[in-house]
Amino acid sequence: MNSSTQTATVDSSTLAQKTVYSVLFSIAFAHLLNDLMQSVIPSTYPILKENFNLSFTQIGLITFVFQLTASLLQPFVGFYTDKKPKPYSLVAAMVFTILGLGLLSVSGSFWMLLVSVALVGIGSSIFHPEASRVAFLGSGGKRGLAQSIFQLGGNAGSAIGPLLVALIVAPHGQSYVIWFVIAGVLGIILLSKIAVWYQNHIILKASKKAVLEEEIVHLSSRKVTISIIVLLLLIFSKFFYMASMSSYFTFYLISKFGLSVQNSQFYLFLFLASVAAGTLIGGPLGDHFGRKYIIWFSILGAAPFTLLLPYANLFWTGVLAVIIGIIIASAFSAILVFAQELKPGKVGMISGLFFGFAFGMGGLGSAVLGYIADKTSIEYVYTISSYLPLIGVLAYFLPNIKKQKAL
Template sequence: QPFTGLYADKHPRPYALSIGMCFTLTGLLVLAFAEYYWAILIAVSVVGFGSSVFHPTASRVTQLASGGKKSLAQSIFQVGGNGGSALGPLLAALIVLPYGQHSISWFAIAAMLAALIMVRLGAWYKAKLQYVVNHPQKTVGLNNNISKRAKYGALAILILLVFSKYFYTSCITSYFTFFLIDKFGVSVKASQLFLFVFLAAFAIGTVAGGMLGDKFGRKYVIWFSILGAAPFALAMPYVNLTWTIICCFLSGLIIASAFSSIVVYATDLMPDKVGMIAGIFFGLMFGLGGLGSAFFGWLADKTSIEYIFQVSSLLPLLGIIAGFLPNTQKTKNIVAKDTGKKG
């Protein structure tokens, strides 16, 4: 994703959105009829490549369409993915399990419709690019006094925060059902429904975080989101089933609010490299999620499912380092002072 994002910054391709969805469509069809393990790996790789083409350009389009409310626009864009992730376990339980592997091909209809819609959106993006070329835009409301060293330091902090966020969420999304079955003896179907609670909270928190980021400042939303989830994450491995679901919901709701603010904060640091920065953080989101799932699976084999939840609950405490992030947005006092000088 960073490489396709860098290419999108230098050579914008309005119809890359539709091309990305075509890769997803192809991957779903291959997955639906794959009979061998290597064919499954190829299928999911094709889906992943479609994602890498889609996300950096989609983030550029999102910021162009934001009307200045960049965090809200980014969160609305991301909630589509989060909503799909939330519905995934339900659709697997309701469609794939009873009707078999071939039923995955039914979801290709959604990918086909998305590819067609993206053609229309690509035409809008092409016109918008031409307008921006003829009418250069000035960055308004950004703090331009951040040194290059401070920018790279801030990016390093954001990477650590993304690590803590997605290692924690990968533990929940991959092993929460096993945790509930192992500790409380719930059925497989019930565990899928309880996982949906977390994923739905994640989708809701994504939109809420975007709204709060534009209103109160992205730095503070990032800080609250990661660190604020810590009390509920720490309590979850030690409480009864009812409180486990409540803590799961609240931790998902709070920790989800960070990512849109993280992406927009990072692009505010380097506004001329929106595609590359978005590609880096979307790549980290998927990559760290995969690594986290593999790591916790290995650790669970060595210890127990309950132990990995006790370990992962410490990760949100890393949110404390968000306090070292510089402010990328000008404060109202600074804007007022600048306005006074112009007067």
């Protein structure tokens, strides 16, 4: 091998193994725009409920359709793009979301609402597996940190969305949802640039000049399967509880404390902002202390606070919502990277499976809890859902992964 070839190999290897913060923060901002637009759907529920005289069951069905379309396709998108990466599919995802929000702004019937949220869900199902792969490729080995930065963008968008809905849509009505299309246009511009970097990275990998580190997990296939199931059960507990907060927290505050729609949205913003903060904390801590311990703490550790929430006054409800958001949100990055390490080389499929399952559980949770709210009361929903984090005890069965770099 001549000196120029050696230099090219070293440079390519360094590029592949370096944490590319510009890419991580760019894909995180794209995630912010994507999830900001998606958060418009639950944030407009009080407005839609009044406009269309919806029951809680119908609101749950809207969320279920959105989460179903956002979840079912994701593992298949990830499986396909593991074999044939599609950098510009990120742009296509944003187009679907724009179409969905445009239709939502002019929907005149319940069925049009369902179609509009389904389009947004399809956009989500395309976006998340490939965007998560971009974060993985740009991580330089700091996978927990990379996923936390990526998730921080999404959670920040989810927190900002309700605030903007309170400021823009609540005072003026459903038609003002169209203003959120501006975020989609910005997303298309940004994702077009990210797609160029992604395409170049694929070319670099195909040239075999990049020496990428693979990690081998020394576990039996049975142990890996059991671990994946445990992680999915933890996702179930986290996102079923999160559904109670994201879909019904405003209704809970309005019903129990007599808040206005706008004031309740600010409390939802407070909760979602704490979720964003918890997300940023969880990944780096998992890199440093071990992901199993962070998973254990972030699910089971939220239980004392969720159990107290239904009995708190307005002030302590706000305080507890912040604590719960920080603790419970620290889990997802650790869970996702843990699963990726269990199945090396399957980044897209695992990302799609876990994002999809998370969205699916969120949708199912919203539908089930909406039905319970109709049959009982919104306060009762928070009493029964407060026990869900106790499922975190299952983290005991996760292995302590010992990795060995391939030679």
